[in-house]
Amino acid sequence: FWRVTLPQIGTTIAVVVTTTVVLVMKVFDIVKVVTNGNFGTQVLANNMYASARERTVSLQRLLLVRDPFERDEQWMRFLSQANEFVQARTALLALPLTEEEHKLLRRQGELTARAVPLQEEVLQLIWAGRHEQAQRRLVTEAIPAQDRVLEQLKTLYRLQELTATE
Numbered sequence: 379f380w381r382v383t384l385p386q387i388g389t390t391i392a393v394v395v396t397t398t399v400v401l402v403m404k405v406f407d408i409v410k411v412v413t414n415g416n417f418g419t420q421v422l423a424n425n426m427y428a429s430a431r432e433r434t435v436s437l438q439r440l441l442l443v444r445d446p447f448e449r450d451e452q453w454m455r456f457l458s459q460a461n462e463f464v465q466a467r468t469a470l471l472a473l474p475l476t477e478e479e480h481k482l483l484r485r486q487g488e489l490t491a492r493a494v495p496l497q498e499e500v501l502q503l504i505w506a507g508r509h510e511q512a513q514r515r516l517v518t519e520a521i522p523a524q525d526r527v528l529e530q531l532k533t534l535y536r537l538q539e540l541t542a543t544e
Contacts, residue, residue: 420538422470427531429463486530493523
């Protein structure tokens with residue numbers, strides 16, 4: 379084994395170890411950047427909340443803006459906020475959490491899974507030039523769905539605030 383098999387798979391082992399180290403460093407970098415070195419779960423929950431809220435604002439602006447260049451800028455902000463949300467959530471899930479925090483994040487994930495398709499429908503209506511329908515869908519369905527996500531994140535933040543002060 380030591381003379382035949384190990385030398386043959388040595389390169390593969392080196393690649394796997396290097397890849398694993400790089401992936402671990404990437405996760406660490408995301409956590410460090412998102413939290414500015416403060417690894418508190420409150421910071422991440424707050425970043426998730428801010429990104430989700432700003433994403434709704436960007437969606438509203440997309441509906442109001444008529445200039446194609448401004449609309450593209452809002453579109454990029456909308457996508458960027460989704461990315462920030464996902465990075466904060468991924469970093470948060472990588473930290474040691476209580477069962478209650480996991481439960482709240484699972485529920486938040488379920489609510490987000492309902493809110494995102496509604497946002498996408500609003501976007502499709504905007505891109506199709508059907509602004510009145512987009513406005514109705516945004517006000518009656520997408521914003522209330524996103525509000526439920528935001529409430530869940532507020533609850534998570536309050537829980538973490540209580541845990542931090544104990």
